[in-house]
Amino acid sequence: MDLQHFLNHNPESLAQYAQTVQQTQKLIQDCLSQQERVFSGLSPATLSEFLTQKILPEQGIPTQQVLQEAVEAIFSHSIAVHHPDCVAHLHCPVLIPSLAAEMLISAFNQSMDSWDQSGAATLLEQNLINFMCQLYGYDANADGTLTSGGTQSNFMALMLARDYALQQRGFTSQLHGLPNLAGRFRILCSEVAHFSVQQSAAILGLGMNAVVRVKVDKNYRLCSQHLVQCLEDIDRQDLIPICIVATAGTTDFGSIDPIAEMTAIAHEHNTWLHVDAAYGGALMLSDRHRQKLAGIHQADSITIDFHKLFYQPIPCSLFLLKDKSRFELMRLNVAYLNPEHNEDEGIPDLVTKSIQTTRRFDAVKPYIAFRALGREFFAGVVDRGIEITQQIAAHIEQDPQLELAVSPEMSTVVFRYRSTNAVNLGIKQALLQTGKAVIGQTEIQGKAYLKFTLINPLVTFDRTVALVEKIKRLGTMLSESPHFLQPAIEAGVGNQKSKVKS
Structure with a gap:
């Protein structure tokens, strides 16, 4: 049994830990730097094809190889919560000091x-x-x-x-x-x-x-x-x-x-x-x-x-x-x-x-x-998020193609494209399948609504306005032809699939 795989005070263990952390850090940095879209857009069926590795082989595989495979098959196709167009849920990007804390938590267990x-x-x-x-x-x-x-x-x-x-x-x-x-x-x-x-x-x-x-x-x-x-x-x-x-x-x-x-x-x-x-x-x-x-x-x-x-x-x-x-x-x-x-x-x-x-x-x-x-940092993030949310809500309220559900009190904007439920749900799905954005949805009195949860500090007014414009264009196309986007969605998925396999 190779005891250096267990983290302890011995020099061999500490050296392996340092090497593994450095390798993991490099993989994370490379993955994040290449993650231009909020999601790859691949379907559950397609992604399942990448997860066929044997979970518990009789003999172990080098850790670096396993980590590389995990990043390519899993984390490259995870939701980019740091992306400014990831606005569906109360799901935040994380603070770097807290990631350092996570290392301490797991190491000392x-x-x-x-x-x-x-x-x-x-x-x-x-x-x-x-x-x-x-x-x-x-x-x-x-x-x-x-x-x-x-x-x-x-x-x-x-x-x-x-x-x-x-x-x-x-x-x-x-x-x-x-x-x-x-x-x-x-x-x-x-x-x-x-x-x-x-x-x-x-x-x-x-x-x-x-x-x-x-x-x-x-x-x-x-x-x-x-x-x-x-x-x-x-x-x-x-x-x-x-x-x-x-x-x-x-x-x-x-x-x-x-x-x-x-x-x-x-x-x-x-x-x-x-x-x-x-x-x-x-x-x-x-x-x-x-x-x-x-x-x-x-x-x-x-x-x-x-x-x-x-x-x-x-x-x-x-x-x-x-x-x-x-x-x-x-x-x-x-x-x-x-x-x-x-x-x-x-x-x-x-x-x-x-x-x-x-x-x-x-x-x-x-x-x-x-x-x-410090407190001022956290207060500033909260204040800025609410301020941008109010600005986006005002922008949506003035647009005749959109309907604002309620004036926001915090950092959530609920609205809909003035069309059918199918069109609004189609907008959300099209954005997710093409990897352009992850937005939320809800229902009010039988009507489908879209939702922005703007808690990401990387969100800006201009970027979110651009996302609103994408929603309007999708709404128009889906209203005129419900199947208009399907070929584009399939093409986007196909491109991503071939890129991953290469």
Whole structure:
């Protein structure tokens, strides 16, 4: 067995590590420098032809060859998230200091469940959590945990809200499961809230029907008046509201619910208030836009995604809890991992507040990026993105060929080419298949809409206007002849296929 393949302190291992890192760095640089388009445009069927290598050969292949094959077959045909025409999702380019952090994470391979697997990493994660609690207005009684993403953070919020509601009524789901009472539990959120609210309700044994969808106003923000009406209806039906979810940055529209109003309503009804700020949480760094999150400090829990507007590599998300004692609802001590006497001895084991056991040291990514770049940098990126979004929305609104769905509050523009649903969906597909752009889509009252999510700092007004013009030209051609672009699409795919094979 060749032990130099394992990273360790021996000179042979360190030399092989340095060589492999240098080779990988060169492959990444070459791939990025040649990646002129946002996507190669190849179909799933065509790309599958490149992935026929045996996954586990009897004898290994030189690492350099395997890396080269991976770049050519996979990463050359991945989505170029750094490209200014990659504007479909909340999928960000990543900061270079955070890539350096990723190297540290993988090399040292700390596991964040127990102190004896992480050491100082545990303390750094807790320090980051404490800082984020302060940033969002929580006091020293608050706490949190790193998660894989907004879906997991939202799940934790609803799980703790459910178990807190049960505890208040003398039940403990951790020991006995869900009582019949849980069938009366209701969760309220806007009709454009993230799907993870319904998904979590299903996983938690409450069912999707336990989610009450509250109407939104013309700007797609939750209507407080209708929220009150829904709560009154719940009370009349002898049901129990256990959580109200406010969204700070909806996925489709970037709309921000009236958090302060919703908090007051939640307190009046003795109900948990959770803020899903996976998208909009970074506004707290901006002097210009911080007030859009007014009232967030009164929420019982908050979701924040570092891998969105904080520009961290996936995964990197955060769940904050205003009253850390509520983590006791999920505490479980195991003799081999986090015995109860550890806490008495001042030994911190983070597993007691996470639904994960083995967990990466993702906290070091925002830590290094924050220290390397500073608050003003992040605030500037947020401010510029919102400013460009507003300019693009104004440009679209003035164009008679286009229809703007709503004035943007953050960095999302929803619009449509004034034609059929088929034409609008065809525009999106044609741009993807030709590798010219990756744009989003959604549906409003049965109509297909297109979507720009302009969180990439490389986006410019002029470049995005040029993309709008491409959309209009495609819209015109598809409206006049639905099959007009098919030969061009096939030609583009064919050219790319021959280029790759050569």
